[in-house]
Amino acid sequence: MCTGADSIEDADRLRHGAMPQLFDGIRAPSTLGTFLRSFTHGHALQLHAVHRRFLGALAGHTPLLPGADQVAFIDVDSTHKRVSGPAKQGAQVGR
Numbered sequence: 058m059c060t061g062a063d064s065i066e067d068a069d070r071l072r073h074g075a076m077p078q079l080f081d082g083i084r085a086p087s088t089l090g091t092f093l094r095s096f097t098h099g100h101a102l103q104l105h106a107v108h109r110r111f112l113g114a115l116a117g118h119t120p121l122l123p124g125a126d127q128v129a130f131i132d133v134d135s136t137h138k139r140v141s142g143p144a145k146q147g148a149q150v151g152r
């Protein structure tokens with residue numbers, strides 16, 4: 058599922074490209090299904106905990122908002138007035 062697969066059948070992506078050189082003995086998607094079905098609820102909770110820690114560490118090392126230390130001015134116009142007529146493209150009666 059780390060390769061972007063949404064389902065067990067999508068695991069067939071591992072058979073393409075250079076994956077056979079990286080992974081020895083790539084198995085059929087049905088083998089992956091058998092492996093995943095052997096997980097208990099406890100295993101799923103452990104994987105979730107690892108995933109949560111990994112994302113936290115990744116966020117700590119990734120610049121999420123480059124330029125956040127710079128000042129920016131945003132002008133927000135909150136004027137509400139009725140518009141109508143064929144000259145006002147995309148406008149309908151109302152706001």
